[in-house]
Structures are given as C-alpha cells and as structure tokens.
Amino acid sequence: MDEKQxxxxxxxxxxxxxxxxYIIYTDGSCIPNPGPGGWAYEIRKADNQTKVSDCSGSDPxxxxxxxxxxxxxxxxxxxxxxxxxxxxxxxxxxxxxNTMTKNWKKKENKELWNELDEIIFNKQLKxxxxxxxxxxxxxxxxxxxxxxxxxxxxxxxSDDNELNMVDVSDKNETxxxxxAAAEVLMTKDAFILVKNNNSDKGNVIDIAKIAGIxxxxxxxxxxxxxxxxxLTKVDVDFELNDNEYLIKIVSTVKCKGSTGVExxxxxxxxxxxxxxxxxxxxxxKKILVNNIHLLSKSGGKSGDFKY
Numbered sequence: 001m002d003e004k005q006x007x008x009x010x011x012x013x014x015x016x017x018x019x020x021x022y023i024i025y026t027d028g029s030c031i032p033n034p035g036p037g038g039w040a041y042e043i044r045k046a047d048n049q050t051k052v053s054d055c056s057g058s059d060p061x062x063x064x065x066x067x068x069x070x071x072x073x074x075x076x077x078x079x080x081x082x083x084x085x086x087x088x089x090x091x092x093x094x095x096x097x098n099t100m101t102k103n104w105k106k107k108e109n110k111e112l113w114n115e116l117d118e119i120i121f122n123k124q125l126k127x128x129x130x131x132x133x134x135x136x137x138x139x140x141x142x143x144x145x146x147x148x149x150x151x152x153x154x155x156x157x158s159d160d161n162e163l164n165m166v167d168v169s170d171k172n173e174t175x176x177x178x179x180a181a182a183e184v185l186m187t188k189d190a191f192i193l194v195k196n197n198n199s200d201k202g203n204v205i206d207i208a209k210i211a212g213i214x215x216x217x218x219x220x221x222x223x224x225x226x227x228x229x230x231l232t233k234v235d236v237d238f239e240l241n242d243n244e245y246l247i248k249i250v251s252t253v254k255c256k257g258s259t260g261v262e263x264x265x266x267x268x269x270x271x272x273x274x275x276x277x278x279x280x281x282x283x284x285k286k287i288l289v290n291n292i293h294l295l296s297k298s299g300g301k302s303g304d305f306k307y
Contacts, residue, residue, distance in 0.1 A: 020046040020128070022087045024075045025140035028067025029148040034303055037062035038151025040144040041075035046088065053080045056144075058151040061300070067148065068093040069112040076119045086126045092134035092141055100129045176299035177254050180265035182273045182292040184247045190284040191245035194276070204279045205238050208249075212236035212272030216253050216264040226263050231255050234264070236272050249273055250295070260300050266292065 023044045030037040040056035055074060059067065072089060081087065091097055098104045099113075106113040120127065132141050186194075194204045201207075213234045220228040233254040240247055251268035253261040273289045280287060298304045 019086050020088055021085050022046055022052070022081065023049070023140070024072075024081075024087055024089045025144045026068070026071035026075050026089060026091045026093075027141065027144040027148045028064055028069070028071045028093070029145070029152040030062060030064040030067055031149070031152045032305065033064045034062060036060050036152050037064065037067040038148040038153075039067045039071035039074065040147035040151065041071050041078075042140060042144055043075060043078060043080050044140065053078050054144075054147075056147040056151050058154065063109075065093075065095055066109055066112065067152075068096055069109055069116065071144070071148070072096060073112065073116050073119060076116070076123070076125065081123065081125070084124045084126075086128075088128040088130055090130045090132045090138075090140060092132050092145070094131060097129050097131040100127075173256055173258050174299045175254070175256050176260050176297070177252065178261045178265040178297040179253075179295040180251050180262070180269045180293065181295050182249045182269035183290055184249065184273050184276050185288040185290070186245055186247075186280065187284045187286070188245050190280045190287065191240070191242075191247075193280065193283060194247065195240055195242075199279055200282075201279045204276055207279060208272040208275040209236045209238070211275040212249070212251060212268040215271035216251065216261075216268040219264045219267045222267060223263055227259050229255050229257055229259065229261060229264065231261065231264065234268060236268055238272075247276060260297055262294055262297050265297075266294060 023046050024041060025044075026039075026041045028037065028039045036058065038056060038058045040054070042054040043052050044050060045052060055078070057070075057074070068091065072091065075081070075089070076087075095104070099106060119125070132138050134141065134145065193199045197203050213236055215222070216234045217231060220226045231253060233252070235252040237250050238247055239250070249269045249272050251265045251272070253265040253268065255261050270292055273292070277287045277289060293307060294305070296304070296306045
C-alpha cells in the first residue's frame, strides 16, 4: 500500500463525533531506549467509559517509537473494533498524534506506519487523534503507561505469565563488549594491608581478580535467566585511591555472540568486591561495597551505551 498521510478531517467531522463508539488509550515504553520495551492499550465505550478490552505485550530489543506504534496497531486490530467504527485514540506520543494530524514525515518504522494505514483502510475506521499529557492524572493514560512499563521491565516473562529465557536464536552474532564498575570503601588500616600486600589471607587484589574472572564465566549459573556465553576476554582491573581508602574495580568482558555481556561484566565486579570484603572482614567489618553499575556496552541491535 502506498504511503498516505491522514488527518483528522479524513475520519471524523463535527457531526460524526457524536457517533463516537470507542475511546482507546495507548502507550509504549522502552527501558532504556533502545532496549527492552513494552506496549499496552485499553478500549472503553465512549458513552459510559466501560472497559471492553485491553492487552499488553513486550519486545526484548526495540525502541520507544516502535512500542508506541505497536500499541496503536494492536488496539485497532482488536476484535472489539468493528468495521466502520468511529474511535477516539488518546496517546501521549506526540510523534503519533502529530504524524496523523499534522502530516509529519514518517522517517522511521515505515513498515509499522504502513501496517497502521492498512488497518485503518481495511476496517474503514474513522478516528479522532488526541494527544494527552503523560503523568498528568489522566486515568486511562496512567493505566496503559503502567502496563507498558511493567512489560518493558519484564521481558523474561512470557505472555502467559510463565518465566521465559529470551530466545536469541534469530539475533545476529556480533562483537559485544561491556564494562562495569564497583567501589570498595574501607578503613585506613584495611587499605594499607591491601596496598602493602600484608593480609594474612594472601594477596587481596590477585585473589579478587581471579574471583572476578571466574564469576564472569559462571554468570549463567548465578543469574537464572542469563544465557551461557562463550566469552573471548575478561579483564578485571583495580585502582587504589590513597586519599579516600577506596578501591575501584573495573571489568571488561568481550564475546562474539547473539546476546550481550552486561551481566557478566556486572557480576565480575560484584564478586571481586565481595572477595575483597571476605579477605578483609577480620580487620574491617564495615567495608562498604557500592556504586556497582554498567559503564558502557557496544554491539547488538540496541546499539551502544555509555554511563
């Protein structure tokens, strides 16, 4: 179907608005963007706001705009939306509303825009497109926003609410790199033991380094829904800060595969930090492990990330 730009006037005029049959709330979410995403919609009768249908779903690797569009497409494809229905779509996506009402150019996701146009054409729908401000107390918008966000955060849950390891068999194998960091803050006495290699248990840094490398390779045994990955490189480096009695740990993990190594990098610094605690707990039980976070990742469909 050739691309067509629609406007409100194509669908609903002043007289027809009184024949409005359904109100549809839609929303999409992606955490981060790009990354795991979710979509949701709710269909209500226009006359009494009674809910007649709702649905939500997720995608392990997508974008916010794709999820916003998917929500609208799924809603209009719902069996409750009959042929020649007059509906009011309420969305907090300015992209969708302005594209449909102000003829914004459809630069990305053209296959989804074409699918939306085909549904409208085939069902002979008349639509009033209405933008609603996000998080402004609109009940319908708040409901679908919450559902879309939940789905975005729960890509390891299948549509029938069963635990699900994400299928990565259709993803391209690419070079993937992830870096993560952690900090270990301790007393001066404990820090000097590490710096001078005087711990009774042995070389703290060397043992923590080995622990971090082993942890990266065993991540799939520790995190239930992680995939087993053939890692090509694991580095765990330590930086001693004499002024703050702090040890900063940075891991670098690499592979060539169909899923990322973020969890491996994070697990490496976490276990390395806990190993330092174990080595020094007899001297300082107040050692603080904190600021564990992903520094960067590259490779894969979701693109690059830097903290």
